[in-house]
Amino acid sequence: MTALLDVSDLVVDFPTASDGVFHAVDSVSFTVNAGERVGIVGESGSGKSLTSQALMRLVPSPGTVSSGTVLFDGAEVMGFSAKKLQKWRGSQTAMVFQDPMSSLNPLMRIGRQITESLQEHLGLSKAESRVRAIELLQRVGIPDAESRLSDFPGAFSGGMRQRVCIAIATACSPRLLIADEPTTALDVTVQAQVLDLLDHMATELNTGVILISHDLGVISSFCDRILVMYAGRIVEEGTAEQIVGDPQHPYTRALLASILKLSEPIPRRLKSISGAPPLAGRRASGCSFAPRCALAVDACLTIDPALVDTVNGRPGQKVACGVAAPAAFEFAEGATAA
Amino acid sequence: MSSVLLEVDDLEVTFRRSAGPGRKAASVPAVRGVSFQLEAGTTLGIAGESGSGKSTIARTLMGINKPSGGSMRLNGSDVGALRGRELAEYRQTMQMIFQDPYDSLDPRMKVSETLLEAIKLRKNKPASPLGEVYQLLERVGLSKSFASRRPRELSGGQRQRVSIARALCVDPRLILCDEAVSALDVSVRAQVLNLLKDLQEDLGLAYLFISHDLSTLRFMADYVGIMYLGKIVELGTRDEIFERPQHPYTRALLSAVPEPVVVDRTVRLPRVRLTGEPPSSTNPPTGCSFHPRCPLAQEVCRTTAPARRVTSSGQLAACHFAEPELVVAEA
Numbered sequence: 001m002t003a004l005l006d007v008s009d010l011v012v013d014f015p016t017a018s019d020g021v022f023h024a025v026d027s028v029s030f031t032v033n034a035g036e037r038v039g040i041v042g043e044s045g046s047g048k049s050l051t052s053q054a055l056m057r058l059v060p061s062p063g064t065v066s067s068g069t070v071l072f073d074g075a076e077v078m079g080f081s082a083k084k085l086q087k088w089r090g091s092q093t094a095m096v097f098q099d100p101m102s103s104l105n106p107l108m109r110i111g112r113q114i115t116e117s118l119q120e121h122l123g124l125s126k127a128e129s130r131v132r133a134i135e136l137l138q139r140v141g142i143p144d145a146e147s148r149l150s151d152f153p154g155a156f157s158g159g160m161r162q163r164v165c166i167a168i169a170t171a172c173s174p175r176l177l178i179a180d181e182p183t184t185a186l187d188v189t190v191q192a193q194v195l196d197l198l199d200h201m202a203t204e205l206n207t208g209v210i211l212i213s214h215d216l217g218v219i220s221s222f223c224d225r226i227l228v229m230y231a232g233r234i235v236e237e238g239t240a241e242q243i244v245g246d247p248q249h250p251y252t253r254a255l256l257a258s259i260l261k262l263s264e265p266i267p268r269r270l271k272s273i274s275g276a277p278p279l280a281g282r283r284a285s286g287c288s289f290a291p292r293c294a295l296a297v298d299a300c301l302t303i304d305p306a307l308v309d310t311v312n313g314r315p316g317q318k319v320a321c322g323v324a325a326p327a328a329f330e331f332a333e334g335a336t337a338a
Numbered sequence: 339m340s341s342v343l344l345e346v347d348d349l350e351v352t353f354r355r356s357a358g359p360g361r362k363a364a365s366v367p368a369v370r371g372v373s374f375q376l377e378a379g380t381t382l383g384i385a386g387e388s389g390s391g392k393s394t395i396a397r398t399l400m401g402i403n404k405p406s407g408g409s410m411r412l413n414g415s416d417v418g419a420l421r422g423r424e425l426a427e428y429r430q431t432m433q434m435i436f437q438d439p440y441d442s443l444d445p446r447m448k449v450s451e452t453l454l455e456a457i458k459l460r461k462n463k464p465a466s467p468l469g470e471v472y473q474l475l476e477r478v479g480l481s482k483s484f485a486s487r488r489p490r491e492l493s494g495g496q497r498q499r500v501s502i503a504r505a506l507c508v509d510p511r512l513i514l515c516d517e518a519v520s521a522l523d524v525s526v527r528a529q530v531l532n533l534l535k536d537l538q539e540d541l542g543l544a545y546l547f548i549s550h551d552l553s554t555l556r557f558m559a560d561y562v563g564i565m566y567l568g569k570i571v572e573l574g575t576r577d578e579i580f581e582r583p584q585h586p587y588t589r590a591l592l593s594a595v596p597e598p599v600v601v602d603r604t605v606r607l608p609r610v611r612l613t614g615e616p617p618s619s620t621n622p623p624t625g626c627s628f629h630p631r632c633p634l635a636q637e638v639c640r641t642t643a644p645a646r647r648v649t650s651s652g653q654l655a656a657c658h659f660a661e662p663e664l665v666v667a668e669a
Contacts, residue, residue, distance in 0.1 A: 043523035158388075159615045187387035188550065189612045192594040196611070214523065217596035245600040258528035260553035261597050262580065269535070270557065272528035276493045 002074050003031035004208045005055070005176055010068035012047070012054045012232075024063060025050050026232040029307075032208040034175065037199075039223030039240070040212045043277055047232040048212045052178045056093065057085060072176070091121040094169035096198075098181035100161035104153040110137075111149030114168050121172045136167040140197055159190035163197065170201050177202065180212045195222055216259060220244045225316075228252050231278050231288035234307055238317035248310045248319040251289045287321070295323045306331040343413065343512055343544050344376040344399075344432075350407030351394050355620065364620045368394045370568035371408070374561075378511065379538065381545040383559030383576075385552055385591070387616055390565040392548045396514040399546070400434050412512075430459065433505035437517035439497030443489040449475070449500050450485035456507035474503040479533060495526035502533065512544045519554065531557060552595055556580050564588045567619055567627040570646070572660075574653025582651045584660035586610070586634050626657070634659045 012025035025047040032038050042048040053059050055070045057077065070077040072092065080088060097103045105113060114136060115129035124132060130149070137145035140163040153161055162182060169177060179198060183191035199222065202209045213219050219226055219240075226243040228236040228251065236249040247253045257271040275292040287293070290300040305328035307320040322329035351369040369391045376382045384392045397403045399410060399417075410417040412428055420428050436442040443452060453471045457464065464470040472482050478499040489497055498518065505513050515534070519527045531554065537543055547558050555562055562579040563570040564587065572585040583589045590610040612631045617623055623630055629639040638658050646656040 043525065157615050187616070188552075188594045189387065189590060190615055192596075192611060193613075195596070215596070216524075216598040220598045221596035241600055244598045255524060256598060258525050259598060260557050261599060262553050262556060262592065262595055263597055263599055266557055270528040270532050272532060273525035274529075276495055276526060277523070 003071075004034045004036075004073060005032040005210075006069075006071040007031070007051075007055055008069050008071075010051065010054055010070065011066045012050050012059055012063050013066040014063045021066070024232050025054060028068075028229075028232075028234055030227055030234065030237065032176065032210060034208050035202065035206040036225065037202060037209045037211060037223045039219035039226045040210065040229060041214065041216050041219045041226060042229035043214060045231075045277055046229040048229050049180055051229070052095075052180060052210055052212055056089060056095065056178065087121070090117055091172050092174060093176045093178065094172070094174040096162070096165050096169050096177065096179040096182045098184050100158065100165045100185075101153060103165055104161060106153050109150050109152055110156075110164055114149075114164075114171055117168065117171055132171070133167075136171055137164070139201075140164070140167045140170075141193075142167070159186055159194065162186060162194050166194070166197060166201065170205065170207075173205050174207060176208045176210070178210045178212070181214070182211070183218060184213065184215070191218070198222070216244070216255065228255075233288065233320060234318075235289065235320045236318065237307070238310075238314065242314050242317045246312055246314065246317075248312060248317065248324045249289075249321045250293050250295050250324065254292075254294075297323060299329055303329050303332045305329055306333070341378050342375050343378040344546070345411040346375075346395070346399075346408070347373050347411075348408035349373070349395065349398065349405055349410065351391070351398050351403055352406040353403075366620050367568055367622070368619060369398065369405075370622075372565075372568075372570050373408075374563055374570065374573060376512070376544055376546060376561075378544055379542045380560045381538065381547050381558050383547045383549065383555035383562045384565060384570075385549060385555050385562065386565030387550060387591075389567075389616055389619060391568040391619070392565050393516050396434060396516050396546060396548055399432065399514060401429070426459075427461075430461075430508040431510055432512045432514065433508065433510040434514040434516065435498070435501050435505055435518045437520050439494060439501050439521070440489070442501055443497060443504075445489050447488070448485065449487050449489075449492075452500065452504055453485075453507055456504050459508055474506055477506065477537070478503045479529075493526070494522050495529060498522060498530050499533065502530075502537070506537070506541075510543070512546065514546045514548070516548045517550070518547075520549065520551065527554075534558070552580075552592060553597075564591065567616060567622055569627065569656065570654075571628065571657065572653060572655045573646075578651060578653035582653075584649045584651060584653060584655040585657045586632050586660070587628050588655075590631075590633075628657075 008029040010025055010028045011023055013021040014024050016022045028051055040048040054065050059065055111133055114133040118124045118129035118132055133149060134145045142148055142160060142163055183194050186194060211222055223240050226240055227234050230251050236252045247256055254273045258273060273292050278288055286301040286303055287305055290296040299322055305320045305322045307318045308325050308327040308331055310317040310319045311325050319325050320328055349369055349372045353366040353368055355364045355366050357363040372395060374382060386392045394403055398405050412431060450471050453474060454467055457467050457470055471485055475484055480499055519530050522530060549555050556576060559576055561575055564572040566587050572588045583592055590612045593610045614631045625641050626639045626644050629635040644656045644658045646654050649655050649660055
């Protein structure tokens with residue numbers, strides 16, 4: 001079975017002040033199947049949002065996708081013409097962002113914003129698209145859908161606006177939905193509603209979903225599979241159960257340990273990770289987590305570990321750490337020379 | 339008996355909203371009859387969703403907003419009646435740390451200048467102000483070399499440490515932390531929370547810790563107040579609130595927090611899902627403000643605002659039906 005989305009060796013470069021380049025996303029590979037929910041979790045600057053922007057070919061200037069392939073249903077997205085790209089973005093994929101206010105046009109009535117893409121991409125008539133828009137708003141749980149079509153975004157609350165964004169995103173029954181911190185600006189009770197809604201929509205339409213968040217709680221409660229990113233790299237991947245229940249990378253472990261959980265006894269002190277993530281453009285050789293890692297050995301400072309199968313025998317779980325899985329050093333690029 | 343440091347009684351804060359495109363001028367009751375006490379050396383956590391009025395309480399205590407009713411007493415003296423030197427002293431007893439350390443530090447000033455400016459305000463001037471700067475930096479876990487840096491050369495966590503050091507300059511007894519760690523990445527957040535706990539232990543500080551993040555509050559607070567639409571709907575010790583929540587809003591809030599723990603998805607506990615969103619504070623619902631979203635609401639909830647009362651498990655709750663028996667019946 002071909003995956004819906006197959007990203008391989010994706011690299012996004014930004015120029016540095018000293019005329020060099022900095023890999024903000026570095027050799028990222030993953031797949032998303034139809035109906036699958038894949039989560040990308042990481043701290044600020046880890047490259048999680050850039051990864052999703054890159055595969056939509058939306059990397060902000062001066063960044064560039066310098067290498068890698070993105071196959072959608074077997075077709076190379078990087079090779080799409082401008083026209084094909086626009087059609088693909090509008091009809092096959094959709095994005096939901098953190099701030100619904102900035103992704104809606106404040107001067108355009110909600111109804112028009114929904115019917116626009118229905119007419120453009122599905123070729124519906126004005127009357128047909130209006131009927132469909134009402135259905136869509138009802139489906140995302142907006143009361144009085146018909147009368148609300150003529151409202152401007154400003155008349156909606158934060159949670160309702162995000163529902164409108166989801167209605168627009170799912171209007172053309174996309175096969176891939178990218179949600180970048182969709183609930184971060186929302187209150188926790190509203191966040192629960194929006195996640196339920198996304199879950200419901202993905203199931204109903206068999207949409208592949210990429211959920212991007214800094215919140216491992218949100219990611220693990222929603223996703224089937226999780227990619228953990230650090231400094232532009234995937235450092236660990238696995239099912240939600242594997243990542244949360246049996247993490248192998250020291251970063252994933254430390255991250256989980258530094259999160260307070262209501263379901264566990266209150267610690268006297270919180271475990272924390274010393275230091276801070278590397279600043280953009282200032283990455284040393286070797287594993288980029290090594291300077292903060294309690295388990296780092298000499299090799300970590302020189303060898304950049306490859307993403308390999310974990311040693312705990314769990315199928316599908318992979319880790320980029322030579323201490324947790326010695327093969328990560330063996331298969332590292334240039335390891336034989338070292 | 340420990341001593342009461344801060345006593346807030348029936349505090350009311352009302353904002354006037356001017357007319358704008360498509361809306362009339364209105365008065366917005368942001369804080370409605372809030373009462374609590376804070377003992378020296380302890381932490382009171384305030385939780386609530388956006389617009390619940392939790393930040394307004396802190397801002398009113400700092401004198402940024404004016405109360406429209408009620409009283410605030412610090413060490414027994416009425417804050418509203420303070421003038422001149424007494425007011426200046428009051429302001430030093432209480433300091434505030436904001437959410438965004440990028441906004442709350444002057445970008446043109448070196449860390450040492452920022453701290454020296456605050457140290458100058460102290461009544462007992464230290465013999466060596468610069469030595470005091472180094473000591474403060476050490477207290478918040480930063481080396482001397484940070485004294486000559488400017489905010490843009492610092493990471494988010496380091497900036498927040500500088501904000502904490504600045505708050506400590508005037509030897510406060512109480513620090514208001516308004517979402518003080520919310521903008522920080524998880525791994526850095528843990529460091530700052532540990533630091534705040536250490537400082538409390540070493541210096542006997544009291545915190546009014548405001549956060550939308552319940553798991554952070556559970557770690558930090560001795561007492562917790564849950565706010566909804568300008569009112570504290572439940573107030574109790576940490577264990578009362580987190581182990582035996584009585585108000586249906588508190589229970590819904592707690593069950594809505596997604597956690598990174600292994601759960602068997604097939605037997606996932608039924609969660610209390612609230613429908614709708616917090617209503618506008620311009621026009622709060624009649625009776626109990628929570629009734630339009632409450633799974634337990636009855637006729638009385640629509641007509642009569644519930645008084646805050648002691649429930650049989652110990653804490654205060656403002657709900658007609660908050661009783662342990664109902665929790666059992668519902669399960």
